Amino acid sequence: xxxxxxxxxxxxxxxxxxxxxxxxxxxxTFMNVLDTTIANVAVTTIxxxxxxxxxxxxxxxxxxxxxxxxxxxxxxxxxxRLGQLRLFLSAILLFVLASFLCGMAENLETLLAFRxxxxxxAGPMIPLSQALLLQSYPREKAGMAIALWAMTTVVAPVxxxxxxxxxxxNLSWPWIFYIxxxxxxxxxxxxxxxxxxxxxATRRLPIDFVGLALLAxxxxxxxxxxxxGQELDWFGSAEIIGLAVTAVVAFTFFIIWELTEGHPIVxxxxxxxxxxxxxxxxxxxxxxxxxxxxxxxxMWLQRFMGxxxxxxxxxxxxxxxxxIILSPxxxxxxxxxxxxxxxxxxxxxxxxxxxWRAGFSPDVDPGTIALTHLLQGxxxxxxxTPLTAIIxxxxxxxxxxxxxxxxxxxxxxxxxxAASVWTSLWEDGAIxxxxxxxxxxxxxxxxxxxxxxxxxxxxxTAEQALGSINREVDSQAFLLSATDLxxxxxxxxxxxxxxxxxxxxxxxxxxAAGTTHR
Numbered sequence: 001x002x003x004x005x006x007x008x009x010x011x012x013x014x015x016x017x018x019x020x021x022x023x024x025x026x027x028x029t030f031m032n033v034l035d036t037t038i039a040n041v042a043v044t045t046i047x048x049x050x051x052x053x054x055x056x057x058x059x060x061x062x063x064x065x066x067x068x069x070x071x072x073x074x075x076x077x078x079x080x081r082l083g084q085l086r087l088f089l090s091a092i093l094l095f096v097l098a099s100f101l102c103g104m105a106e107n108l109e110t111l112l113a114f115r116x117x118x119x120x121x122a123g124p125m126i127p128l129s130q131a132l133l134l135q136s137y138p139r140e141k142a143g144m145a146i147a148l149w150a151m152t153t154v155v156a157p158v159x160x161x162x163x164x165x166x167x168x169x170n171l172s173w174p175w176i177f178y179i180x181x182x183x184x185x186x187x188x189x190x191x192x193x194x195x196x197x198x199x200x201a202t203r204r205l206p207i208d209f210v211g212l213a214l215l216a217x218x219x220x221x222x223x224x225x226x227x228x229g230q231e232l233d234w235f236g237s238a239e240i241i242g243l244a245v246t247a248v249v250a251f252t253f254f255i256i257w258e259l260t261e262g263h264p265i266v267x268x269x270x271x272x273x274x275x276x277x278x279x280x281x282x283x284x285x286x287x288x289x290x291x292x293x294x295x296x297x298x299m300w301l302q303r304f305m306g307x308x309x310x311x312x313x314x315x316x317x318x319x320x321x322x323x324i325i326l327s328p329x330x331x332x333x334x335x336x337x338x339x340x341x342x343x344x345x346x347x348x349x350x351x352x353x354x355x356w357r358a359g360f361s362p363d364v365d366p367g368t369i370a371l372t373h374l375l376q377g378x379x380x381x382x383x384x385t386p387l388t389a390i391i392x393x394x395x396x397x398x399x400x401x402x403x404x405x406x407x408x409x410x411x412x413x414x415x416x417x418a419a420s421v422w423t424s425l426w427e428d429g430a431i432x433x434x435x436x437x438x439x440x441x442x443x444x445x446x447x448x449x450x451x452x453x454x455x456x457x458x459x460x461t462a463e464q465a466l467g468s469i470n471r472e473v474d475s476q477a478f479l480l481s482a483t484d485l486x487x488x489x490x491x492x493x494x495x496x497x498x499x500x501x502x503x504x505x506x507x508x509x510x511x512a513a514g515t516t517h518r
Contacts, residue, residue: 021132022133025191026149029156030156033152035064036156036160037156039060040164040316044298044302053231054299058419060111065119065419066116067118068119069219071121071124072408075124085195091123093184094117095121095180095184098118099180100177100181102115103176132198155324161313163176165311165312166309208263208265211258214254217246217247218246218250221244222247226421267399267406270403273395275506276391279388279391279407282496282499283384283410285496286383287415288414290350291415292415292422292485293354293489296485299426322374325381327385338505339387343383343390345378346379349375350490351494358484358486360482361479392404425481426482430480
């Protein structure tokens with residue numbers, strides 16, 4: 001790949017202008033990251049209001065993630081064509097427009113289209129916010145700049161479930177999107193005021209249109225397959241088979257094309273490096289398991305445990321508390337401790353949380369659920385930053401932007417795919433457990449007979465009593481299916497501990513520097 005042009009050497013900002021730039025760029029990052037979690041607790045409500053199933057409601061999450069992942073590799077090319085500041089401001093304003101349109105959507109199809117648009121324009125925002133922030137600070141204060149930037153990426157997932165739940169219960173679900181309008185406009189205005197005159201150099205570069213088209217086709221086909229597989233009976237459906245063939249063929253041609261193209265949209269030669277390959281696979285699979293559970297738990301709480309969206313948000317929000325406290329310490333000690341040790345801690349804690357949740361019973365209390373999320377914050381603090389250091393270690397400086405774009409593409413796609421796969425596995429597992437549990441509900445079963453008698457004593461007819469028992473069986477089946485997935489997550493994280501040690505130990509200086517390129 002060609003090397004990017006040098007960025008204009010603007011002097012660091014000082015005083016009030018530096019403070020304004022920091023706030024503006026942090027607001028944009030906060031708004032972007034917030035949208036990865038704010039919709040999670042609203043999925044059940046959105047699905048109900050739009051008259052679709054809860055599993056279809058998760059498409060609101062996956063449509064954003066897929067479009068966002070496809071847009072990430074375009075960031076470098078767009079930056080060189082438009083300039084960093086111009087592209088960043090355009091992305092914010094388009095994100096505001098997309099958010100407003102999402103709130104105005106009256107059916108699922110329209111909402112998904114606007115969410116995809118929102119994800120697409122969000123692609124350049126996070127890498128550019130980091131780059132612009134680093135250019136605003138003196139070199140010796142780069143660590144402080146990254147720490148401030150990282151805090152917003154940690155706080156936003158904490159606030160997402162809380163705000164999403166509160167807006168859904170007290171206003172209406174469109175407000176989870178409308179909130180971006182004032183935040184985005186303020187961020188754009190402050191950014192323009194603070195960074196005016198600090199545009200980067202631009203140049204005309206060819207774009208790999210064929211590679212981009214193939215990327216969009218195979219990713220889109222695979223995501224639609226995962227989203228609609230259960231609804232269409234998987235490979236019993238000609239549509240699913242067609243999507244599978246399309247994904248495989250497009251992916252095959254994509255690999256061949258990108259390996260032979262002079263200016264590829266994705267630099268696949270990065271996979272020749274052991275640390276890049278091991279780290280990218282580890283962060284993708286780890287994030288997939290993490291995000292799949294992050295989507296599943298609020299749905300389970302609201303559908304079968306009687307939680308409101310607000311309470312579902314509150315019990316999942318503690319996930320960021322330890323992350324906020326420990327993230328600066330992780331950054332401080334990155335140059336002194338082997339990143340593989342830190343990642344091992346993350347995977348072991350993730351695994352512990354998975355096995356802990358696998359023991360949930362129908363009477364699990366909110367405090368216990370919140371504690372599992374609180375503990376998971378330890379894993380969050382030692383997950384992203386050390387793995388990023390491993391992934392980027394040993395790479396030439398001019399390859400870091402491409403590497404960052406590729407591993408983030410894999411991570412985002414892992415999360416989007418997991419949201420669909422976890423939901424499908426949950427629904428399918430519940431059907432299996434329901435059939436097994438129903439075998440015990442017979443006229444000769446003492447428990448079933450007693451439950452029928454108790455229900456009829458409360459004034460229910462025989463049909464109503466059977467309906468009540470069936471709902472209880474449903475609740476038990478979905479809980480058992482969820483605990484199966486929690487257990488599976490625990491096992492997966494244990495296996496990832498072994499995977500991360502296949503990477504070479506990064507040099508200490510490189511590991512510390514790697515944290516500045518997340």
